[in-house]
Amino acid sequence: MGSDGASDRVLVLNPVSGSEDHVDDVIELGVQHGFEIRKTEESGDAKRLAREAAPDADLVAAAGGDGTLNGVVNGIGEADELETTTAAVVPAGTGNNFATNVGVRGIEHAFAVIEEGRRRSIDVGTADERLFVNSCVGGVTAEASSETTSESKAELGVLAYVKNTLDTIGSFDSLPLRLETAAGPNGESARAWEGEALFVFVGNCRRFSGSRAAQANVEDGLFEVTIVEDAATTDLLGGAALEGLFGADSTHIVRRRTPSLVLDSRRDAVEYSLDGEMLETRTLHLETKPTALRFAVGDGYQPDPDDGELWPISVSNDGDR
Numbered sequence: 335m336g337s338d339g340a341s342d343r344v345l346v347l348n349p350v351s352g353s354e355d356h357v358d359d360v361i362e363l364g365v366q367h368g369f370e371i372r373k374t375e376e377s378g379d380a381k382r383l384a385r386e387a388a389p390d391a392d393l394v395a396a397a398g399g400d401g402t403l404n405g406v407v408n409g410i411g412e413a414d415e416l417e418t419t420t421a422a423v424v425p426a427g428t429g430n431n432f433a434t435n436v437g438v439r440g441i442e443h444a445f446a447v448i449e450e451g452r453r454r455s456i457d458v459g460t461a462d463e464r465l466f467v468n469s470c471v472g473g474v475t476a477e478a479s480s481e482t483t484s485e486s487k488a489e490l491g492v493l494a495y496v497k498n499t500l501d502t503i504g505s506f507d508s509l510p511l512r513l514e515t516a517a518g519p520n521g522e523s524a525r526a527w528e529g530e531a532l533f534v535f536v537g538n539c540r541r542f543s544g545s546r547a548a549q550a551n552v553e554d555g556l557f558e559v560t561i562v563e564d565a566a567t568t569d570l571l572g573g574a575a576l577e578g579l580f581g582a583d584s585t586h587i588v589r590r591r592t593p594s595l596v597l598d599s600r601r602d603a604v605e606y607s608l609d610g611e612m613l614e615t616r617t618l619h620l621e622t623k624p625t626a627l628r629f630a631v632g633d634g635y636q637p638d639p640d641d642g643e644l645w646p647i648s649v650s651n652d653g654d655r
């Protein structure tokens with residue numbers, strides 16, 4: 335307890351995330367580790383509870399999936415406490431992509447990380463007024479998102495939504511999109527791309543490449559942007575492996591690194607998923623807030639993951655693909 339009676343540690347618990355069997359364990363461990371526990375009761379609660387807790391708490395943890403964590407980070411942001419309140423994640427969702435990316439392996443491990451783990455200052459993405467930690471994905475419908483099974487989400491992460499969108503819709507309406515990226519600190523130039531996109535992925539902590547759980551550098555102030563061009567539909571519907579599509583030699587993939595970008599639909603509003611939470615708009619401004627959030631990370635977290643060949647950052651390599 336703080337001197338004014340407010341809790342130093344607050345845990346925002348989503349009781350209906352994942353397979354819903356985490357509640358007793360999370361409460362028991364949370365209480366053991368000195369947390370005041372606040373349960374969400376409906377959509378929007380994670381943000382509200384974190385906003386109310388952040389001014390007094392040193393640490394606010396999110397127990398749930400990526401959506402719950404997204405709400406908690408937005409609440410800390412709305413309270414203007416990003417730099418003063420540490421955030422943590424207790425993975426209790428289906429996919430738990432972000433937790434995996436920051437080296438948090440499970441519920442018990444999450445409390446060990448909170449007690450003994452490092453704190454890192456990580457980038458946060460802004461999409462108009464909203465924040466995201468993992469990714470912003472366009473072209474995945476809310477319908478496909480809600481129908482995606484837990485097993486599939488756990489296995490493929492966001493690619494599951496892509497697969498589900500293609501499976502449920504069969505033929506897919508591409509997005510006539512214009513994208514403008516700003517110049518970056520490593521020689522990335524300001525660029526524009528316009529065309530028919532199937533999907534657009536903006537990764538903050540998430541890298542959309544051939545490997546499933548690839549973590550992007552989340553302390554470099556840059557997004558990793560991947561566009562899947564419409565020409566890829568034929569391949570995808572023809573059964574080409576999704577992961578193969580993201581390989582380095584794919585001709586239908588455009589990649590960019592940038593601190594900020596604008597996505598502009600040339601036709602209707604587009605549905606974007608911010609860490610799994612939906613947002614519909616025609617024009618979206620995305621910007622990184624470099625190293626804006628202190629986060630409790632596990633040993634598996636890599637501040638500077640290997641870039642590999644898919645994400646060339648030198649000027650000479652910054653070609654069209």
Ligand SMILES: Nc1ncnc2c1ncn2[C@@H]1O[C@H](COP(=O)(O)OP(=O)(O)OP(=O)(O)O)[C@@H](O)[C@H]1O
Pocket residue numbers: 348349350351352353374375376377378379398399400401402403426427428429430431487609610611
């Ligand atoms: N008590 C509640 N009843 C119903 N819905 C809730 C409740 N609390 C939170 N929610 C909803 O749960 C969603 C967040 O779920 P979350 O993403 O954390 O879990 P998940 O979908 O199981 O996991 P993941 O995103 O990792 O795949 C939010 O959209 C929120 O509106």
